[in-house]
Amino acid sequence: GKDLSKRISEDQSYGDDEAGRLARAFDQMFGRLESSFEAEKQFASDASHELRTPTAVIVTQCAYLEKYAEDTEEYREGIGVIKRQADRMSVLIDRLLDMTRLDFGTRKPELADTDLSEMLRLMCEDQDTGDRGIDIETDIEPGIHVMADAHLLSRAIANLLDNARKYGRDGGHIRVGLRRAGDEAELSVSDDGIGMDKEELDKIFRRFYQVNSSRQTGSGLGLGLSMVKQITELHGGSVSVQSEPGKGSCFVIRLDVIR
Numbered sequence: 001g002k003d004l005s006k007r008i009s010e011d012q013s014y015g016d017d018e019a020g021r022l023a024r025a026f027d028q029m030f031g032r033l034e035s036s037f038e039a040e041k042q043f044a045s046d047a048s049h050e051l052r053t054p055t056a057v058i059v060t061q062c063a064y065l066e067k068y069a070e071d072t073e074e075y076r077e078g079i080g081v082i083k084r085q086a087d088r089m090s091v092l093i094d095r096l097l098d099m100t101r102l103d104f105g106t107r108k109p110e111l112a113d114t115d116l117s118e119m120l121r122l123m124c125e126d127q128d129t130g131d132r133g134i135d136i137e138t139d140i141e142p143g144i145h146v147m148a149d150a151h152l153l154s155r156a157i158a159n160l161l162d163n164a165r166k167y168g169r170d171g172g173h174i175r176v177g178l179r180r181a182g183d184e185a186e187l188s189v190s191d192d193g194i195g196m197d198k199e200e201l202d203k204i205f206r207r208f209y210q211v212n213s214s215r216q217t218g219s220g221l222g223l224g225l226s227m228v229k230q231i232t233e234l235h236g237g238s239v240s241v242q243s244e245p246g247k248g249s250c251f252v253i254r255l256d257v258i259r
Contacts, residue, residue, distance in 0.1 A: 004034040050092055050208060054085035061085075095223045099207070102230055109149035109234050113258060116185055117144045117178060119154060124176050127161050133171040136161075140178045144185050146255045148235055156231040159224035160189040160251050167249070168193035185257045190250035196243040204241065205229040228253075 007027045014020035065078040101107035117140050128136040146153075164174040168191035177188040196204065203209050207226040232239045232253050243249035 004030055004037060006030070047092075047096065047208075051089060054089045057085045058082050092223075095227065099223070099227060099230060102234060109152055111147045111149055111235075114146055114148040114150050114153065115144075116146050116148070116153075116187070116255070117142045119150065120157065120176065120178050120187065123154060123157055123161070127158070127165075131165065132168075134165055134168050134174060136174045136176060138176045140176070141180060143259075144178060144180060144257055145259045146185055146235075147258055148255070152231045153235065156228045156253070157187070157189075159228050160253075163224055163251075164189050164191040164193070164249075167191060172248075180257060181254070183256060184254045187253040187255070188250055190248060192248040195245040195247050195249055196241075197245055201241055201243060205239070 007030060008023040009027060014024045061078050061081050065075060069075050069078060098107065121138065121140055124136050124138050124140075161174065161176070168174060172192045175188075175190045177186075177190075179186050205225050205228070207223055209226075228251070229239050232255070235255055237253060237255040239251060239253050241249060241251050
């Protein structure tokens with residue numbers, strides 16, 4: 001019927017004959033379908049929740065202006081609020097569309113020989129703005145090349161840098177490293193900020209999941225790290241994290257090197 005939690009063999013014991021192998025294959029298929037549908041339901045629920053808040057603010061602000069605004073300044077302030085919320089919705093929709101295109105393969109990585117060392121160096125120079133007194137320190141081994149879609153990979157790196165600044169401490173440091181580790185390039189971005197509990201580490205790459213959102217204003221959309229994982233895996237790589245509350249976090253991307 002419609003219950004994807006049902007299995008042919010409830011006790012997960014299968015025979016070695018053709019019927020047993022077929023039952024195992026069907027149960028594995030049901031398991032994948034169940035996970036996919038649950039993820040889709042959660043995704044729809046989260047997206048609806050994220051869009052509901054800016055929509056409510058826009059509707060409320062419009063109603064207030066219509067009823068109470070008396071001069072140009074009040075209209076200007078109200079329109080500013082509406083624009084900020086509309087911009088937030090636009091960014092959310094654009095990122096969701098990007099992730100969906102990558103999920104379904106309608107946006108495929110355009111891989112080319114990419115000087116990761118030079119890309120990372122330039123990005124760190126651009127992002128070292130001194131905002132909140134946070135400095136970026138680099139230790140980048142030169143001449144590391146990977147097969148990559150430069151646009152997508154730079155977005156993943158930018159998300160890690162944004163995340164480090166967002167959750168780093170005022171006057172602290174972001175440390176960016178790149179080195180060869182055997183046949184892999186190991187790119188690390190670490191901060192000395194609020195850090196995370198162990199139970200959060202398995203959740204941070206989920207879409208819309210936000211760590212310590214109650215302690216951090218302007219904490220974003222909760223899509224940045226999910227996109228980092230998605231882009232890294234599209235390049236055949238992996239991303240991991242180590243963190244400790246009060247001591248900061250370190251994210252590491254590993255990709256195959258070509259020279």
